[in-house]
Amino acid sequence: MTVNWDRTTPAEAGFAADLERRFEAGIEAGLLRDFHAVAMSRNGKLVFERYFEGRDEAWGDDLGHVVFGPDTLHDLRSVTKSVTSLLYGIALEEGLVPPLDTPVVDGFAEYPDLVADPERRKVTIGHTFSMAMGMEWDENLPYTDPRNSEIMMERAPDRYRFILDRPIIEPPGQRWIYSGGAVALIGALITRGTGRSLADFARETLFGPLGIDEFFWCAGADGAESAASGLRLTTRGLLRIGDVLANGGAHGGRQIVPKTWIDACLTSAIRTAFDTGYSRLWYLEVSRAPAFEGARPWAGGFGNGGQRLWFSPDTGIAAVAYLGQYNDWSSWIMPTRFWTEMVMRNFERL
Template sequence: MSKHLFFLPAILSASMALADDTTLNDRLQAAHEAGKLDGLHAVLVRRDGETLAELYFDGADERWGQPLGLRQHGPDTLHDLRSVSKSVTGLLYGIALDKGLVAGPDAPLLAQFPDYPDLAGSARNRITIGDALAMQMGTEWDETLPYSDPRNSEIAMELAPDRYRYVLEQPIIADPGSNWSYSGGATALIGALIARGAGMPLDRFAKLNLFDPLGIDGFEWVAGADGVPSAASGLRLTARDLARIGEMIAAGGTHAGKRIVSRDWLARMATPRAAPAPLRYGYHWWLSPVGDPPNWLAGFGNGGQRMSISPRLGLVVVVYAGRYNDPQAWQLPVAVINDHIAPALGLR
């Protein structure tokens, strides 16, 4: 995970130049035709409400691990976000917090799940909601194996009869709040807090409080075998609609004059809590290694999915790809941004 945006600090901290959108589109199209961007499905670049580049490419795709065959991707095509879903879930928690529907980050996590009294213990009782948001729960969790492997902790959670018990009962291996460990289980717990607090499934809460206000009328949030939407990886959106979320964040939490999420939550969300080298991590968002506030925040997803946001520059970049479970897939969005978008925007 640490290599996903290694070069972006230099790109997104540079001065912004005027863009030639035709040149940027042509640059990306030519690179794809030359075989330099294999697996790329979509690129969308927006700055201050203006589209600087938007391209779609045919390619084999999946729906949450299920093959879809060759797809003709376009503006209306839903696409897996995979772990970019985690970042959207972190945003939804902030919306729920603004509405008084969930306890705050300092609240004990296990106390929000009274249906598991047998799990109470001194170390687990010290885990806070904030520790889950920052992925510093201190429990054993391993997502280094491919997501096609049932030994991967997220997949094991999906196969468990009770996903929340599975996450909460994992052995304590570090003091809560001390060690960062990438965990879809932490996201599942945050999704449960939202659903329980709102009295509705996570996807319904997202529709009413994020998607509808942004004018997003087509989405899918894939559920596991238990019917629970996968907060960690199940969201599917068009590139344009994901960019709408990014633009709302870049605009300080408002859209069309309406506040969607508080500035306070956006600031807390983008406050560094951990430092998985070479980046930093906030509340379910990856952060640039430099800047206070960070120069950029981003969501990363298996297969090359990416949304990067630079509020200071008003810049949002969305990349979709189909290189699922490829350990080198992170190189694709980095190449798209570093080799093509950055030079075209004068960000070198």
């Protein structure tokens, strides 16, 4: 079922009145390509959406040619990490999961040798959220390469021991090392603390209250849902999450995501290898669009192939892009153009 939205025009929402024509011009000129869907909102209202068609995948499985629409589920890939962050924030507010200064190994008592290791006890849950565990991990290799650490994790007989037993290469907290394994640990802490699967906890605490009833969460061979990359949502469903975050975490008179968690997600904890800020599984930067009097902060969830969710609290703007550039290392270009050139540069007033 399509997530219901109140609609408004670009002009009424403070954007250039000819925003849709500008987007079409970008498509026609080839500056924007390989999109499956795009959508944007401001202050709870849908401003713009477009759907396309093309080849797609579901967590690596070829789906063939797909005609996309408001009801079509799409891989989030690593945008899943950012959604998982929200679930932890909700569970933490309810007292169901440990605070972030807790050693992460304490959540895995089945490995007493690792729990007792004084060096591993220095790695906190907070370090997993910053991807700064100080442990060996390599996702720079293609995900088709069996030496990729996330692929090795998925094929390991015990994914959590595989992650927690990685060689320690530096003190935690010093350097951002991209790690789906860190997020797998966070997902396990959520399921162990809440007594529910990620899908069930999300349905109860996040998706259900936002009217999102169509989603799918892919799981590994061991049955563990992938907290790092396995979620599939519709365009409007993901946009609803971004819109709520852009407007303080409340929806329908209820605080869905704790405001304190959103504020922490917007406060950079470390710099990434891409020279962006990063906090609690969200990328951070500022917009320097000429229309703004000053820099405006935004947060984004980024996924393989060009999947994106952005939200900008200062403006109430949220946007989603789904693309089909899976395993293409240049896939950052098209969604970045959409956000900077089509969304931020066409926003004309605060």
